[in-house]
Amino acid sequence: MENDGKKSTALISNISKTFNTNKVVDNLSFSVMPGEIFGLIGPNGAGKTTTIRMMMDIIKPDSGEISILGKNLSEDSKDKIGYLPEERGLYKKLNVLQSLSYLASLKGISPTIAREKTEHLLNRVEMLPHAKKKIEELSRGMGQIIQFLTAIIHDPSLIILDEPFANLDPVNTELLKEIVLELRNEGRAIILSTHRMNEVEELCDRILMINHGRNVLYGELSEIKSRFRNNSIFLELEGDPGELTGVTGKRDYGNYTELLLDGKTAPQQVLEQLISQGKNVNRFEVSTPSLHEIFLQVVEEGQ
Amino acid sequence: MNKTLLIFRHELVHTINRKGFIIMTLIVPALALLAIGVFQLVSTISKPAVIETITIGYVDEAGGFDQHASQGTIELVSFNATEDVTAALTNGEVSEYFVITSDYISTGVIYRYTLEKELETPQPIATAIKNFLTSNLLSGKVHFEMIYRIETPPYLVVTRLTETGEVASDQGGFGNVIIPGIFSLLLAFSLVFSSNYLVQGLGDEKESRLIEVLLSSVSPRQLIIGKVLGLGVAGLVQVAVWLASAPLLLKLASSTFGGFISMIQLPANFLILGIVYFILGYSLFAALSTGTGAISPNAREGQQLAMIYTLLAFVPLWFSSLLFLFPNSPIWVALTIFPITAPVAVMLRLGVSDISAWELVASMAVLVFSIIGVLFLVTRAFRTYILMYGKRPGLREIVRSLRQA
Numbered sequence: 001m002e003n004d005g006k007k008s009t010a011l012i013s014n015i016s017k018t019f020n021t022n023k024v025v026d027n028l029s030f031s032v033m034p035g036e037i038f039g040l041i042g043p044n045g046a047g048k049t050t051t052i053r054m055m056m057d058i059i060k061p062d063s064g065e066i067s068i069l070g071k072n073l074s075e076d077s078k079d080k081i082g083y084l085p086e087e088r089g090l091y092k093k094l095n096v097l098q099s100l101s102y103l104a105s106l107k108g109i110s111p112t113i114a115r116e117k118t119e120h121l122l123n124r125v126e127m128l129p130h131a132k133k134k135i136e137e138l139s140r141g142m143g144q145i146i147q148f149l150t151a152i153i154h155d156p157s158l159i160i161l162d163e164p165f166a167n168l169d170p171v172n173t174e175l176l177k178e179i180v181l182e183l184r185n186e187g188r189a190i191i192l193s194t195h196r197m198n199e200v201e202e203l204c205d206r207i208l209m210i211n212h213g214r215n216v217l218y219g220e221l222s223e224i225k226s227r228f229r230n231n232s233i234f235l236e237l238e239g240d241p242g243e244l245t246g247v248t249g250k251r252d253y254g255n256y257t258e259l260l261l262d263g264k265t266a267p268q269q270v271l272e273q274l275i276s277q278g279k280n281v282n283r284f285e286v287s288t289p290s291l292h293e294i295f296l297q298v299v300e301e302g303q
Numbered sequence: 304m305n306k307t308l309l310i311f312r313h314e315l316v317h318t319i320n321r322k323g324f325i326i327m328t329l330i331v332p333a334l335a336l337l338a339i340g341v342f343q344l345v346s347t348i349s350k351p352a353v354i355e356t357i358t359i360g361y362v363d364e365a366g367g368f369d370q371h372a373s374q375g376t377i378e379l380v381s382f383n384a385t386e387d388v389t390a391a392l393t394n395g396e397v398s399e400y401f402v403i404t405s406d407y408i409s410t411g412v413i414y415r416y417t418l419e420k421e422l423e424t425p426q427p428i429a430t431a432i433k434n435f436l437t438s439n440l441l442s443g444k445v446h447f448e449m450i451y452r453i454e455t456p457p458y459l460v461v462t463r464l465t466e467t468g469e470v471a472s473d474q475g476g477f478g479n480v481i482i483p484g485i486f487s488l489l490l491a492f493s494l495v496f497s498s499n500y501l502v503q504g505l506g507d508e509k510e511s512r513l514i515e516v517l518l519s520s521v522s523p524r525q526l527i528i529g530k531v532l533g534l535g536v537a538g539l540v541q542v543a544v545w546l547a548s549a550p551l552l553l554k555l556a557s558s559t560f561g562g563f564i565s566m567i568q569l570p571a572n573f574l575i576l577g578i579v580y581f582i583l584g585y586s587l588f589a590a591l592s593t594g595t596g597a598i599s600p601n602a603r604e605g606q607q608l609a610m611i612y613t614l615l616a617f618v619p620l621w622f623s624s625l626l627f628l629f630p631n632s633p634i635w636v637a638l639t640i641f642p643i644t645a646p647v648a649v650m651l652r653l654g655v656s657d658i659s660a661w662e663l664v665a666s667m668a669v670l671v672f673s674i675i676g677v678l679f680l681v682t683r684a685f686r687t688y689i690l691m692y693g694k695r696p697g698l699r700e701i702v703r704s705l706r707q708a
Binding site: 053056057058059060075078079081083085087088089090091092093102103105106107108147150 | 306309310313317508511512513514515516517518519520521522525686
């Protein structure tokens with residue numbers, strides 16, 4: 001698949017997976033482009049982890065195809081992908097340097113480069129003084145940062161992050177977000193799987209929401225949000241707005257008023273009417289539901 | 304570097320650096336050294352400075368038993384009446400006494416009286432009394448050399464011949480059993496330890512969820528082969544250390560156990576069969592342990608499950624005393640062919656009796672087919688169960704998954 005002349009980093013076509021009699025992923029298709037952060041969201045048990053595991057070739061789909069950088073998924077593809085699983089785990093008895101070097105070598109990085117990259121990344125996250133510490137001696141947050149580094153040490157083209165900010169303090173959360181945005185700007189494709197909708201709104205360019213293993217929302221985040229727009233306006237002004245063409249109702253919230261539109265009138269037309277009437281407008285906001293609200297609405301509809 | 308090699312190297316280094324591995328590797332020669340030291344210490348302490356002479360009283364009611372009263376370190380003193388000898392016993396003049404009744408020649412009964420509580424008459428005393436009686440009965444009737452030969456049992460020198468009448472290279476005997484016996488014990492231990500390390504390693508990686516990170520970099524096949532080879536070589540290192548310490552220990556032991564060590568010899572084909580059965584045995588146990596590690600939610604449960612087959616490996620050793628009594632029993636043939644007991648059973652039997660060629664062929668064939676079969680099932684189950692956390696699947700569920708895989 002191509003988008004604006006760019007080839008997709010990951011292309012997933014009609015994949016399905018059934019465990020015993022339970023269809024966990026059902027005919028799912030999507031693509032992830034270079035230089036974008038792609039949100040993979042859905043309620044618990046929706047099939048997100050199974051989808052990710054199929055993309056990592058940890059489990060095989062029953063049907064459908066997965067292609068990474070234009071090639072069918074194979075063992076070689078694994079070296080192009082960085083993966084931070086939701087369930088974290090490292091060798092507790094190894095030190096930070098040994099852990100990072102060993103896991104980098106399994107991604108095809110030579111020991112010398114692995115060491116250089118390890119030191120560079122540890123310096124980036126200000127953890128170089130802890131390089132010789134055993135993993136079991138690190139705090140949970142530090143361990144999580146090391147695990148994050150194992151996902152990016154080999155310069156992957158596709159980075160899959162499953163709940164990367166869970167259990168991190170605000171300082172480390174900001175540090176990781178900063179690195180994620182840097183990686184996006186370097187042109188890497190990033191899949192962010194999370195339950196935190198504010199993070200998706202903050203970071204993601206496009207999203208895929210799955211429920212019961214099926215695609216229920218897919219596309220540009222801004223386009224999806226406008227699709228779920230309530231067709232109303234939040235208005236704060238001095239005095240009463242009076243009669244306005246295209247407005248079918250009003251809800252008074254004290255400090256501000258919500259104007260309900262008839263569906264044919266654009267918010268811009270309402271604003272023009274207010275200005276022409278000489279009203280002093282303090283706030284004019286097109287009402288858009290948060291992703292959290294959209295998530296709840298879509299999940300409820302799917303029940 | 305090849306990813307299988309990377310995992311192999313990591314597992315090997317990781318395993319031989321483990322405290323448990325180092326302790327187990329060193330403890331076997333250390334225990335042997337300790338046993339030799341303790342034996343030497345005890346024998347030095349208990350060695351009498353002066354050989355003590357024991358005095359035994361006797362009453363001769365039959366008559367004619369008055370010569371040959373000195374029997375090595377035992378002196379026999381005649382008394383006229385039982386009252387006298389009983390008084391001598393209670394006074395401590397004699398340590399015990401016996402009565403030769405008047406009808407001894409027809410009945411052969413000798414009544415022995417002692418202050419000690421014992422299971423049976425001590426061998427030196429029984430021999431001294433027997434030789435005293437025989438010497439007196441035959442004295443003057445036959446030549447003294449004849450008397451000595453009657454009293455001293457024959458010394459059998461056995462030579463085993465081949466079917467063509469030549470002296471066989473493998474002469475058998477207890478000296479032949481020592482090395483295979485020790486090796487079978489070490490083999491069983493090595494199989495158990497290696498299995499435990501494999502199950503524990505997989506269990507830990509599964510429990511810490513590290514397995515997901517590893518499988519995002521390597522295939523299950525690379526992971527399994529790398530682990531199995533790494534732990535296999537670690538097991539070989541362990542056995543090599545044990546075997547390398549053997550010459551030193553034997554040298555030390557020879558001063559303690561004397562001529563017994565010179566009896567030791569290796570049965571024919573021992574080295575070749577030892578290596579073949581180590582490799583086949585290890586491969587089977589490694590395949591079983593990989594499957595056990597895959598289906599167990601954590602290391603502890605995995606090790607409990609692995610006990611089932613690791614304990615079975617010791618079965619031939621439990622019954623090894625029966626092997627000396629019934630070396631050709633069909634049970635030994637069964638243990639030789641049953642794949643889990645085969646490696647240890649073959650090593651044990653090699654020292655005691657011949658194993659027919661068909662048994663060896665059948666045993667190796669069954670082992671090879673078992674390894675292939677178990678590996679086939681394990682690779683099918685691995686992807687399904689290695690990422691399943693929580694409860695261990697039931698047998699029915701595993702069978703269903705294997706059918707679907």
